[in-house]
Amino acid sequence: MIKINFTSHNKEVYCNKGDNLLEVARNLNIFIDAPCNGNVSCGKCKVKLLKGNVDTEKTLHIKDEEWEQGYILACNTKVIEDIEIEVPSKLSSSMHGMKIEGSDKKRDKEIFDRAKNIIETHNLDFKTNIVKTYIELDEPTLDDNISDADRLERHVRNNLGYDEIDFKLDILKKMPVVFRQNNFKVTITYVKKKNKITILNIESGNTEDRLYGVAIDIGTTSVVVCLVDLYTKEVIDKASSGNAQIKYGADVIHRIIYSSKKNGLDHLNKAVIEETINPLLESIYIKNKIDKDNVVSLVVAGNTTMSSLFLGVYVDYLRQEPFIPPFLKSPKLMADDIGLNVNKSAYLYLAPSVASYVGGDITAGVLSAGIWASDENILFIDLGTNGEIVFGNKDFMMSCACSAGPAFEGGGISCGMRASNGAVEKVSIDKETLKPHLTTIGDCDPIGICGSGIIDLICQMLITGIVDRRGKLQRDLDNKRIRFNEHEIGEYVLAFKEEYNLENDITVTEVDIDNFIKAKGAIYSGASVLVESLGMDFSIVDKVYIAGGIGNNLNIENSILIGLLPDIEREKFEYIGNSSLVGSYLALISKDAKQKLKQIGNEMTYVELSVYPTYMDEFISACFLPHTNIEQFPTVKSLLGE
Incomplete structure (x- = not known):
């Protein structure tokens, strides 16, 4: 066995001769940025060899002076003897993204205000079907010696008016103790559907004031968790961090490839559940002194790949022609099915996807943007790790995805x-x-x-x-x-x-x-083709909504000058932030909004750019600053004096 000492992390590990250094670090849970997932194309996994020898080669990603100082690419290195390795703090630019970041009250209020505006503008019901009720059961006697479960069912039928009661095993396990903690005075949390209820939680005493839900946006790069008071609908707290899956590749294609390797799917699923979402939830619980059993409803949005990996579903066929996703609509889910750190019986709804590369994050974004009810022609562009675009109004919605990369x-x-x-x-x-x-x-x-x-x-x-x-x-x-x-x-x-x-x-x-020019070219050409597919051009666009994790200080003028966005009237543009999270929040607090989200998933039309006749020509033309045809950008033409 060979010993590796990661001096920067004060960790030692033993491995076999010939093991890949990046994989060894991953197994030890040492984060080394590897956007290309170890195919030696990005050069970001530089580490410093302090002692010993390795089997590696110098690449174009390593400067001469770095090579002399001992820098190597972890993905391109095999371990052959005992070594000491330092992971440079420069990697903290990516490591920083893995740290849990807290809430911003101003932005939390913006989430609430945008959602409230959608609900009020479109007359949606500001209600959920989850109820919490304090009840006092008859205490058992020798004359009234029915089972605890029957006692609860009798009370619900006689006093709450429901004919049928349902619950999972974990609820049954809690009943005997919880009932007797406060003389059969308990609070039940349940989902109501016509004459049937499903029990989600049982608590001793009166806890009617505590009822929470969680909205989650699973991005390829970042994950955001939003805790919501289901009574007031207010955002109590929010936390975010980088998606721990990033150590297996920066984009969905690299992660899909990794998922097909031995134990790859399990590693990716564990990374997003156990290493990302659950720590975010725990940080919120501790900060706000909340019992996880009071979190009884979740809505989750992510692109098609993230949704599949979140559920641990094999996804490799999604990247192979004809690009078939494993599912589009949310299966019936409870939190315990995938190990989330909330009430085991909590209902979990996954925002529906549209196609292989237009996922639930976009349907949720479209919900929050109100495109589905607009008289105006709206161009919606999500600038995340993947570039997705929607164009439409209340009569039609066309969508596409661009290979923009991260x-x-x-x-x-x-x-x-x-x-x-x-x-x-x-x-x-x-x-x-x-x-x-x-x-x-x-x-x-x-x-x-x-x-x-x-x-x-x-x-x-x-x-x-x-x-x-x-x-x-x-x-x-x-x-x-x-x-x-x-x-x-x-x-x-x-x-x-x-x-x-x-x-x-x-x-x-x-x-x-x-x-970056290729990424912006993909977005511009995708938007151009999407609008063109309807026999229109950018002059017909009334509003352009920019969403995604690009940052709140996106400069629209500069985005136009480099050819990312069309050169049209500036007042038409608006940055709307994390629309996926807002859409998830909407579906969490309003059953009408959740139903509308389902409809959006069914009604949106998908255009596959990879087989669209003019897309590649459009893309190549857009890989210029701002474009090979500068006539499409009169502002830039004037500025550059051409």
Whole structure:
């Protein structure tokens, strides 16, 4: 056996000769960022070899000076003898995303207000079918010696007016003790359906004031959990973190591939349930002093892949033509079926998907955006790890998905990270000195850059002449922030390590820019084809809603200037944040909204871009700043003097 000492984590592990270093770290639950899932294409899994020898090779992702210092790619390394490894703190730009982040009361109120507006505007019922009632049962005697279960059923039938009562085994196990803790005075929580009720919880005494639900958005990069008071409908608290599945790949394709490997599906399911959602729930319970048994209803939204992995359902056929998902509609679920840290009998509803790459996060987003009831033509664009687009109104809704990759949430970018504290979210560049001015989330020192910051940066680099319209750095600029490596790949220094006491400079390379141009090109071309498929163009669009994890400070003007969004009237654009979470929250607090969510899933039409005749031509044309046909962007044409 060979010993590996991860000095940065103070952990030791024994493995077999020839084992892959990245897999060893994963098994030890040491997070090493590997967006490409270990196929040696992203270069983000750099670690430092402090002692010993390994079987590895130098790649283009490792600079000469890094190689001399002992840096290697974990995914490209086999262990051959005892070694010491340091996982650089630079990886904290991704590790940071795994930390649990608390609630923002202002944004929590925005969730409530947007949902309330949808409910009131469209006359939806602000009610659920979950009820909590305090009851006093007759205490047993020798003359009245029926079973505890029969005693409860008799009371429900005689006093609450329901003919039938149903409950799971865990409720039956609680009955004998709970009934006698307070002389058969108990509170029952139940779901009512016509003349039948299903018991979800039994508590000693009167606890009618405590009844909660949870809305969950499972993103490919981030997961958000929202605790809701089912009486007042208010958001009590919210917590988020990175999706722990990210260690198995940054995008859905890499995770689907990993799921088909031995134990891969179990690892991915465990990562999202046990390592992500349950810790988020526990953090909220502790903070708010809440008993998990009082959490009796959940609504969960995620893309088709995330929904499948959440349930532990085999998903590999989804990526193979003809791209068939295992399911679209939510099966009947209870929390105990998948091991969630809530009441075992809690009802769980999974937002319906539309197709292989348009999932429940989009149907929930469409619900919250009100497209289904609008007279206006609305273009809905979700800029998450995957790019999904919906165009429509109350009469029709067309949808598509773009292979944008994780760039909008910082993935595929050398210094990229999700929109959390320390992420650069705004950038401006002085035209004379080429020095950037940075604004970070949380007003702290920068540790990376998120999607909105990348958009600003590329736009500023274009209008200041640092890059040309292909996204290539100008070779004749004499400035310390512009440099080229031994392979003639250019990079722009966003922050020198000396400025912020960093281990390494924060840079954006030509490879990063190219990745982002492809991502924005996918979105623009997808939207263009979707609108064109109906014989229309962007002039017919009345509103453009931008949703997703790209950050609250998305600059619409800059997004248009780089060719991400169409060059139309600016007042038509609105950033609506995490629409998936708002839609999940709506379905949690309103049975009418949940029914509408089901209808949206059934009524939305899906366009498969991969087989659409003109899509590839549109995509290639859009992989330019802003576009090969600059006539589509008159604002940029004027600004650049072309």
